[in-house]
Amino acid sequence: MAAAAGLEFQRAQSLLSTDREASIGILHSIVKRDVQENDEEAVQVKEQSILELGSLLAKTGQAEELGGLLKYVRPFLNSISKAKAARLVRSLLDLFLDMEAATGQEVDLCLECIEWAKSEKRTFLRQALEVGWNICPL
Numbered sequence: 001m002a003a004a005a006g007l008e009f010q011r012a013q014s015l016l017s018t019d020r021e022a023s024i025g026i027l028h029s030i031v032k033r034d035v036q037e038n039d040e041e042a043v044q045v046k047e048q049s050i051l052e053l054g055s056l057l058a059k060t061g062q063a064e065e066l067g068g069l070l071k072y073v074r075p076f077l078n079s080i081s082k083a084k085a086a087r088l089v090r091s092l093l094d095l096f097l098d099m100e101a102a103t104g105q106e107v108d109l110c111l112e113c114i115e116w117a118k119s120e121k122r123t124f125l126r127q128a129l130e131v132g133w134n135i136c137p138l
């Protein structure tokens with residue numbers, strides 16, 4: 001599984017400059033797959049795919065899809081270390097807020113992330129979202 005996902009990830013990266021939509025489709029398929037927690041390579045490929053997909057969605061102006069991605073990956077975030085999960089959430093949220101798409105969902109998404117961090121007892125992430133870097137426009 002990890003080897004196949006790794007090859008697909010490489011293929012998605014090679015398509016970035018020529019066919020972004022195909023690249024987004026490949027990355028979506030990798031992100032949607034379940035991975036075993038003990039399969040470090042598969043987990044790493046999924047993490048990279050999440051970040052790459054988030055970046056592509058931001059570059060193509062797909063704010064709602066990026067917000068949806070942030071919500072969709074939460075079950076996966078529970079299976080990785082808190083530090084890695086915090087990095088992924090902050091990165092995706094930064095991409096979303098940097099888009100300046102004015103979807104009206106910015107504050108709601110930030111509050112949802114803070115509530116999720118509270119419910120999962122991810123204190124560092126919650127604090128970072130609330131006040132640490134003031135990334136949420138509250």
